[in-house]
Amino acid sequence: MAPPSFPNGMTLNTIGFAALKYPALPPQLEVPLGNQVGVLQRLPPSAQNHAVAQIASQYLTALLEYQTSDEPTLHDPSLPQYYFSTVICLLNFLNMSPDVCKRIAAHPNLVNNIIEKLLASDFEDRMKSVPRPGHGPIPGATFDDDFGSILQFLSTMLLYKAEIENLHPRIEELIPKLRIWKQAYRRSRTKTISNAAERLVDQIRGMDPTAITMMRRMQDKTLVCGVSSCRVEGASQLTVCAVCRIQRYCGREHQKLDWKYHKHICNKGLEETAGN
DSSP states (O other): OOOOOOSTTOOHHHHHHHHHSTTOOOTTSOOOHHHHHHHHHTSOHHHHHHHHHHHHHHHHHHHHHHHTSOOGGGGOTTSHHHHSOHHHHHHHHHTTSHHHHHHHHTOHHHHHHHHHHHHSTTHHHHHHHSOOOOBTTBOOOOHHHHHHHHHHHHHHHGGGGGGSTTOOTTGGGHHHHHHHHHHHTTTSSSOHHHHHHHHHHHHHHHOOHHHHHHHHHHHHTTOBBSSTTOOOBSGGGOEEOTTTSOOEESSHHHHHHHHHHHTTTTTOOSOOOTTO
16 A cells, blocks of 8 residues: 655655654755644545544654653743644644544643643743744744644543543633633634633533534544545444554455555654655
């Protein structure tokens, strides 16, 4: 099986490099991760689903380890990486997959660290003031984009609140802040911040279980067989690779067919491989 192609010269390596080597850019394609993710988000749904499975198959373990590490850039409040890291940027795209969400939920410190930062009285002001440099002709990210994305990420993860052990005990203290953000950004360009803040209030207070079930079922449809021509989807119809625990298959035949490619990316992290 040939690997699915990524648009605009992107590869699994350019995506992983941009996420895990902040602030360096991948030499093959000197484009920041946020711009690469933006391109991926404009793919048709089927292509997005396959892209998510490919990226998460190779990088999810590495992303989770990096985000919960002592990497200095993640702990320096003078850097944008402290507020919205490149890893969270990529995970915010990947967590359309329920398999990815469940793996993130198994790392409660990751989610709780975001909640702890949002609870800080000066989080919003400090995040606004941090410089976000561009790269050549590519402008830097905006505060609205980054802030909206971090709230979106948390909202998606709270669909899996039951799977997050020891969820931050002060999460309900976010509700007054979220209500303020909902009002303050209701007229912003994208309304992402306002909409995510409103949704988070409902989730923290206790979203209707029926609504949660419906949203999780919608996510379940993003799970697809690793053979791109196959149309089988959904967790109940697919088995998962025992190594990466991400890539799924409709049966043994398609798993064997895809192995020539998948073996080069399966849980490999950031390395140069024949599959790239």
